[in-house]
Amino acid sequence: MTTFTYLPAFTKTQRRWRDRVNLRTLVVTGVVAGFFATSLVPPSALAHSEHDKARFVAQSGKDSGDCANRFRPCQSIAYAQLQAKKGDKILVAQGNYQVTSPADLLHLEDLINPVFAGYSTTDHYQVHAPDKNQTTLLGVPPEYRALAQKKGFQVIADSKSEQFSVALQKANGQLAALAQRQQSLTCENGTADQFACNSVDLVSHVPLSEFPDTAANDIWGHVDLNTGCEYAIIGLRNGVSVVNLADPENPEVVGKITQQATTWRDVKVYQYFDSDRGLWQAYAYLTADNATEGLTILDLNDLPSSLTVANTTNTDTRAHNVYISNVDYTLNIGLNNSPGLHILGQPNYNGAMRTYSLQQPTQPQAAYTPTMANALLYTHDASSVNITDERQAQCINANQYGCTLMLDFNEAEFRLWDHTNLNDARQLATTTYDTASYVHSGWWSEDRNYIFVHDELDERNRGLNSTLYVFDITDLSNPVRVGTWTGTTKAIDHNGFVRGNRYYMSNYERGLTILDITDATNPQTVGFFDTYPISDGSTFNGAWGVYPYLPSGLILVSDINSGLYVLRDQTRSGGFSFSTSKVTVEEGNSIEIQVIKDFVGAASVSVELIAGTTTSNDYQIDMDDLNWAEGENDSRTIRISALDDENTSEPGESLFLRLMNPTNGATLGDTYLSEIRIPGVINYGNISFSGDTLTVLETQGSGQVTLNRLNGSEQSITVDYALTNSTQSDLELTSGSLTWADGEAGSKIIEFQIVNDEDTETTENYVLQLSADNEDFIGSNGSITIVIRDDDSNLPPVVNELSALSFEQGALVELSADGVDPEGDVLVWQWTQISGPTVTLNDSDTQNVFFTMPAEEVQLQVTASDDFAVQSSQQITLSVEATQTTTPPPATPPPSSSGGGGSLPVWYLIGGTLIMLSRRLNIKIG
Numbered sequence: 001m002t003t004f005t006y007l008p009a010f011t012k013t014q015r016r017w018r019d020r021v022n023l024r025t026l027v028v029t030g031v032v033a034g035f036f037a038t039s040l041v042p043p044s045a046l047a048h049s050e051h052d053k054a055r056f057v058a059q060s061g062k063d064s065g066d067c068a069n070r071f072r073p074c075q076s077i078a079y080a081q082l083q084a085k086k087g088d089k090i091l092v093a094q095g096n097y098q099v100t101s102p103a104d105l106l107h108l109e110d111l112i113n114p115v116f117a118g119y120s121t122t123d124h125y126q127v128h129a130p131d132k133n134q135t136t137l138l139g140v141p142p143e144y145r146a147l148a149q150k151k152g153f154q155v156i157a158d159s160k161s162e163q164f165s166v167a168l169q170k171a172n173g174q175l176a177a178l179a180q181r182q183q184s185l186t187c188e189n190g191t192a193d194q195f196a197c198n199s200v201d202l203v204s205h206v207p208l209s210e211f212p213d214t215a216a217n218d219i220w221g222h223v224d225l226n227t228g229c230e231y232a233i234i235g236l237r238n239g240v241s242v243v244n245l246a247d248p249e250n251p252e253v254v255g256k257i258t259q260q261a262t263t264w265r266d267v268k269v270y271q272y273f274d275s276d277r278g279l280w281q282a283y284a285y286l287t288a289d290n291a292t293e294g295l296t297i298l299d300l301n302d303l304p305s306s307l308t309v310a311n312t313t314n315t316d317t318r319a320h321n322v323y324i325s326n327v328d329y330t331l332n333i334g335l336n337n338s339p340g341l342h343i344l345g346q347p348n349y350n351g352a353m354r355t356y357s358l359q360q361p362t363q364p365q366a367a368y369t370p371t372m373a374n375a376l377l378y379t380h381d382a383s384s385v386n387i388t389d390e391r392q393a394q395c396i397n398a399n400q401y402g403c404t405l406m407l408d409f410n411e412a413e414f415r416l417w418d419h420t421n422l423n424d425a426r427q428l429a430t431t432t433y434d435t436a437s438y439v440h441s442g443w444w445s446e447d448r449n450y451i452f453v454h455d456e457l458d459e460r461n462r463g464l465n466s467t468l469y470v471f472d473i474t475d476l477s478n479p480v481r482v483g484t485w486t487g488t489t490k491a492i493d494h495n496g497f498v499r500g501n502r503y504y505m506s507n508y509e510r511g512l513t514i515l516d517i518t519d520a521t522n523p524q525t526v527g528f529f530d531t532y533p534i535s536d537g538s539t540f541n542g543a544w545g546v547y548p549y550l551p552s553g554l555i556l557v558s559d560i561n562s563g564l565y566v567l568r569d570q571t572r573s574g575g576f577s578f579s580t581s582k583v584t585v586e587e588g589n590s591i592e593i594q595v596i597k598d599f600v601g602a603a604s605v606s607v608e609l610i611a612g613t614t615t616s617n618d619y620q621i622d623m624d625d626l627n628w629a630e631g632e633n634d635s636r637t638i639r640i641s642a643l644d645d646e647n648t649s650e651p652g653e654s655l656f657l658r659l660m661n662p663t664n665g666a667t668l669g670d671t672y673l674s675e676i677r678i679p680g681v682i683n684y685g686n687i688s689f690s691g692d693t694l695t696v697l698e699t700q701g702s703g704q705v706t707l708n709r710l711n712g713s714e715q716s717i718t719v720d721y722a723l724t725n726s727t728q729s730d731l732e733l734t735s736g737s738l739t740w741a742d743g744e745a746g747s748k749i750i751e752f753q754i755v756n757d758e759d760t761e762t763t764e765n766y767v768l769q770l771s772a773d774n775e776d777f778i779g780s781n782g783s784i785t786i787v788i789r790d791d792d793s794n795l796p797p798v799v800n801e802l803s804a805l806s807f808e809q810g811a812l813v814e815l816s817a818d819g820v821d822p823e824g825d826v827l828v829w830q831w832t833q834i835s836g837p838t839v840t841l842n843d844s845d846t847q848n849v850f851f852t853m854p855a856e857e858v859q860l861q862v863t864a865s866d867d868f869a870v871q872s873s874q875q876i877t878l879s880v881e882a883t884q885t886t887t888p889p890p891a892t893p894p895p896s897s898s899g900g901g902g903s904l905p906v907w908y909l910i911g912g913t914l915i916m917l918s919r920r921l922n923i924k925i926g
Contacts, residue, residue, distance in 0.1 A: 053088050055080040055113075058121050059095030070124045077107050077115055082460060084113040086540045087263050087290065091125050092117040092135055092152075099139035106171065108147050111215040111237075111560060112263060112540040118152035127810035128152070128852045131837055174533045178562035179207050183249045187529070187570070199527035200512065203248050203554060203566040210253055211241045211563065218266045219545040219558035222300060222332060225271060225280040225654070226713055226745035231303060232547070232556045233284050234564050235265030240286055240296075244304045248554055248566050255307025257298060261843075264289035266321045269300070269332040270339060270358055273613045278651050278683045278712040279745060282332065283310060283361050285341060287319040295322070295343065297362055302690055305706040305747035310362045316354065320345025324358070325384035325404055325419065328610050329497075330549040330673055331656065334358075335386065335610070336401035340367065340422045344382055349373035353382060353408060355422055367422040376412070381441035381495075383407045384419070385448050387476070394428065394476040397421040405476065407451055409439050414453060416476055431479045433469060437461040443497050446606075446661035449474050450482075450520040452503060454493045459538045466493050466507060470521055483521035487513065489536035497548050500660065500668035502526075502569065504548040504555060509536050511543045512557050514571050518665045527571040531559040551581065553670030574599035576626075576659050577669030579635070584677045588644035593657065593674055594635040595626055602630045603666040607638065610656040618643055618653055618678060642678045652680040652714065685712030685745065687719045687738075687770060688779030695787040696754060697867055698730060704751045705768060705784055707738065713745035719772045721750060730755045730788050731766050752786070760792040789867075795822040797864045802876035807853040809880055814850040817862040817874070825866040834859040834875060856880060 053068065057080050061073035067080040073093065074080045078101075080090045090113055099105060108115055117137075118130030127133075130152035137153040145155045177194035182205035185192035192202050208214060213236040222231045222242075232243040232251070241256040271282040284298040294314035298307060321344040326337045341356040341364050348354070352373035356364035370377060387395070388402035395403035395418040406417040406425065413432035419425045432439065438457035444450065453469040466487030471479040487493075491510035496503055503515040503523060511531035515523040532542030540560070547556040548569075557565040579594035595605065604627040620641040628636075638657065659672045690706040709717065722735035733752035740748070750768070766786040770778050799819035807813050821827055831844040836858030839851045849860075857880060863873040 053085070054091050054125065055084045055088055056091055056093070056125055058093040059097065060121070070121075073121070076104075078104055081107050081110065081113055081115075081539050082537070084539075085457075086112055088113050090115040091119045093119045093121045093125065094133035094135050096136045096138060099137060105140070105144050105148075106534055107539075108144065108151055109561075110539065110541065115151050123810075128840070129810075129854065130154075132855065171534050178532075178559075179209065181205060181207060181210065192529070194533055195511075196530040196533050197528060199569075199571040200514065200529040200555075201568045201570055202529065203568050204251050205562070205566070206243060206251050206253065206564040208236075208561075208563040211236055211256060213238050213241075215263070215560050216558045216563055217264060217544050217560065219547050219556050219564070220267045220269055220284070221547040221550045221556055222269045222271070222282060222284070223330070223551055224282065224300070224303065224746075225331065225333075227743075228551075229304070229746070230550050230552055230554070231300070232564055232566070233267050233269065233298075234558050235267055235286070235545075237261055237263065240265065240267060240284075240298065242298075242300070242303060242307050243564055245550075245552075245554065245566065246304075248552070251564070251566060252304070254304040257296070257307060257309060259288065259293055259296070260291040262288050262291040264320060266319075268322050268324045270324055270327060270334075270341075270361055271332040272334060272358075272361065275613075275651075277710060278685065279710060280333075281361070285322050285324070287316075287322040287343065287346075289318055289320040289345065292317050295319070295364070299362075302706070302708060302747060305708070305749065306690060313364065315366070316343050316346035316348055318347060319343045320351070321379075321381045323382045323384070325406065326386070328656075328658070330551055330658070331610065333610070333612065337386070337399070337404050337420060338422055340404075340419070342382055342406075344379040349377075350375050351378035351380075353377075353379040353406070353417075353425070355419070355425070357422055368419070368425055370425075377410065379408050379410050380439070381409045383441070383443050385444040385451075387448060389448075391474070391476050395420060396426040397424060405473075407442055407444065409441050409453070411439055412436065414439050414442065414451075414479075416473070416479065428476045429479055431471065431481075433481055435462055435464070435467070441495050443503075444473075445498055445517060445520050446500065447520075450517075451479070452496055452498075452517075452520075452523075454496060454505075456492055456494065459490055459492050465489060466491050466510065466513070468493055468496070468503075468505070468515075468523065470523070472521075483523070485515060485523040485525075487525065490538040491536050491542070492538050492540070494543070495545050497546065499548045500572075500575070500662050500672070501665070502548070502571065502667065504546050504569075506543040506546045506557065508532070508540060508544075509534075509538075509542040511559070512546055512555065512565075512567060514569060516571070516665075518663075527569065529557070529565070529567050531557055531565055532561060551673050553672075572667035572669065575662055575667035575669055576603075576605045577671040578657070578659065578674040579671075580674060581671050582675045582677070584679060585640060585642045586679060587642045590639055590641040591676070593638045593640065593676075595638065595659065596635050596669075597628055597633050597666075598669070599666045600633075601664060601666075602632075603628055603662060603664040605659050605663070605666065605668075606661040608658040608660055610658060612654040612656055612675075614653045614655045614678070617645060619655060619676075623657075640676055650680045651683045651712070653678045679714075683712030683714050684717050684774075684777060685709050685714075686777055686779035687717065687740075687772075688781040689768075689770075689784040690747070690781070691784065692781055693785045693787060695789060697789050697791065698754055698756050699791045699868060700754060701756070702751060702753050703786070704749045705786070706747050706749055707770075708747050709740045709745045710779055713740070713743055715742045716740065717772075717777050719770050719777055721768060721770050724767045724769045724783075725765075730757065730761075730764055731786060733766075733768065754788060756791070758792065759790075761790040762793070763790065764788040789823070791868050794866070794868050794870060796870045797821040797825070797827055797866050797872045799862065799864050799872045799874045802862070802874050804877045804879070806879040806881045808882075809853055809855045811853045812850060813853050813878065814848060815860070815862075815876065816848045817864070818847070819864050819872070821864075821866050823866070827864040827866060830863045830865070832861050832863070834861050853878065853880065 055067040056073035058073040061075040063079040066083045067074040117135035119125040120133045174194045185202035187197035215237040218235040230245040239258040244252040282300040286296040297311045299310040323342045325340045343354045345351045352370040355368035392398040392403040397420040404420040406419040408415040416429040417425045440454045440456040442453040468485040470483035472482045492508040494506045496505035505513045507513040509532045512529045514527035516526045545558045555567040585591040626636045696703040718739040720737045769783045831849040837854040
């Protein structure tokens with residue numbers, strides 16, 4: 001065995017600062033192995049592993065290359081931003097830099113590729129010292145002075161800043177719009193207030209400040225089939241939030257789960273019918289990359305009153321994406337083949353796709369694990385399509401429901417897999433294209449003959465405008481590129497989805513782009529809404545994700561810089577709709593649903609049945625593709641018969657019809673989905689409190705308890721509530737009653753007031769009890785104990801003393817505080833600087849803080865706060881050690897490198913490559 005001396009795996013903190021780590025000696029045989037291993041892997045196949053690197057800028061640099069070579073830095077921040085991958089930092093060395101346009105200033109606000117000034121080319125950007133390495137930004141208007149100084153720049157507002165006044169005034173107006181809630185903006189003459197647009201209206205906009213958070217990422221939608229209420233689920237830098245769209249012009253943020261800070265999150269939803277409860281149950285599945293959260297499963301069943309975590313699994317500590325196959329993406333419910341949960345880009349198995357069964361939705365069970373997973377099998381993103389025509393003969397595991405075709409996008413290429421059997425995946429084809437730079441993601445046309453492929457780096461690497469690639473998959477063993485769409489800007493295309501003959505695409509700085517894919521080989525732009533109106537360049541700002549499948553027809557867009565957009569597509573001039581979105585038919589009877597054609601010319605549309613809670617024994621339907629000849633515009637009729645199975649004890653059931661694949665330029669209207677209900681035994685359900693205990697603080701003024709209607713929602717139901725012990729005086733709650741209407745299965749709130757007196761009291765307990773004329777209306781939690789904690793008897797938290805420490809200048813310092821609360825409260829932590837040269841405190845609102853040691857002594861303070869905001873603090877003094885100098889070996893700057901770690905001696909770069917490959921290829925070193 002060849003033995004190496006090597007760096008251990010990076011911790012989360014070390015990864016942030018890996019450019020500062022000095023590589024130990026590497027045996028010559030390891031160098032050779034490093035060259036050989038690197039030659040086996042295409043550069044793009046490792047692209048995703050290279051985020052969180054640095055791009056270097058110096059006054060003496062040159063705007064060429066990729067700015068990743070610290071010996072050959074670029075000259076301008078704007079150019080470095082164009083070279084950075086998502087998550088890379090821009091490090092600026094000492095010197096003078098002139099602002100030449102408003103875009104230069106806006107780069108300072110970049111959240112995905114943050115800019116930091118105050119480095120030196122002398123020590124090769126090793127130490128962040130803004131006071132020592134003065135980096136001056138010339139021509140900065142007064143309103144940007146504080147932001148530039150926060151980034152480490154010295155600021156000079158000279159007369160040249162005046163030339164930007166008009167452009168900056170416009171940009172500032174646009175930025176103000178991004179930071180404010182907006183509603184009901186019609187796209188007229190190419191604009192909707194500050195937003196450029198074409199045939200897309202803004203229904204509402206929820207800015208990041210309302211979540212609150214600093215950046216957004218992925219998005220998905222959810223419709224609660226018990227209530228019909230629609231929700232947006234948006235990933236954020238510090239967690240995930242759910243937004244209630246019951247009033248789409250006035251969306252309401254109803255819950256947030258706070259998690260580790262990261263750029264990357266992905267979310268999908270699965271909904272199923274629980275026959276024991278008589279209700280639909282729904283869960284969201286959340287992954288995060290560059291974090292250690294594992295898979296988070298969110299319970300959506302108490303919305304809109306609460307959002308909770310149902311479970312967390314750590315089989316895969318992190319993952320870049322999550323995907324669910326064999327579900328309908330409007331309803332998020334299962335189709336004929338079993339739904340599968342797919343974890344993508346996780347550290348296990350070099351990021352190859354792993355599959356889990358959702359038979360137990362809160363406890364996914366491992367189904368498929370790759371038997372051979374090298375770096376080339378890394379999956380960045382995936383989608384799937386059910387093949388039911390003669391092509392299923394090309395699959396290995398096709399069954400009576402067809403073949404589940406997985407589309408696997410793995411940076412260098414995309415692959416087609418037969419994944420009909422959740423426990424098995426068989427590769428059918430692998431394909432790439434001549435301009436491939438980062439094969440990112442894709443979706444399929446509703447005729448299932450084409451897939452649309454996104455490349456996240458071709459615009460940057462190859463100087464292209466926004467480009468989408470179209471492949472014909474009529475032969476599953478040989479996908480063929482048959483078309484390309486090219487946009488009018490340099491904005492990067494990211495994610496896209498098909499509904500009818502429309503392709504909805506998140507287009508980063510261009511916002512939402514809508515394509516007409518009537519001719520899939522020749523997509524045409526028909527609409528857009530620019531959620532990032534400041535620029536249309538190829539940096540990682542703007543629209544991250546889009547979700548076009550809500551039953552209402554609303555389009556959801558998540559914008560990295562400004563939050564959630566709810567939009568309405570006005571590009572559809574004529575097409576097909578159901579006459580009703582919901583209809584009821586009794587067993588033994590039949591009903592007719594009309595499909596309305598609002599389109600001139602010959603056309604057809606397909607009708608898809610989604611079984612919902614029914615089986616084939618419950619209904620009979622005559623359904624086929626619907627066709628209209630030239631000149632025909634009358635409606636077509638679909639007849640549904642509810643079969644009488646003589647079962648008098650079964651609950652009501654539902655099935656769904658969906659319009660899809662319109663032809664000849666026809667579109668789908670908003671009513672493209674219709675629910676058919678078959679009544680059964682009246683299932684009233686019952687009312688329960690959301691928990692058996694609620695603890696509140698005497699100082700909070702008021703509180704509320706939540707009641708949920710569970711196990712059914714048919715007909716009206718009323719319950720009464722009252723306190724059963726009212727001898728104490730700190731809670732004011734009047735008895736009353738609550739009524740749920742027929743079909744209503746949501747939550748209701750009882751509010752109460754809390755009296756804040758000055759008495760020192762023990763904890764007080766109050767019992768709130770439900771009652772009803774029919775005792776079956778009361779569920780398992782028919783009472784709740786309200787616990788009031790007294791502030792006058794509360795004890796402050798205890799923070800353990802911190803010992804003085806010393807570090808070398810430029811060292812990465814990481815401190816950890818510790819303490820307890822006598823009442824067991826979860827403490828809130830905050831680090832602040834008391835004295836010394838100003839340092840940037842990272843993660844200052846957690847127990848652990850890290851920063852770069854300056855040249856002089858600093859003093860910090862850590863404060864712990866309990867639920868009553870009572871605080872305790874400790875201080876720590878950090879002194880500077882004398883630096884131990886060693887004579888470095890002579891190094892000749894290597895040729896320009898495309899790697900992400902900067903320019904160091906060749907042995908350094910190869911060693912880093914080998915370490916990276918050891919993580920991707922599971923090579924055992926040492």
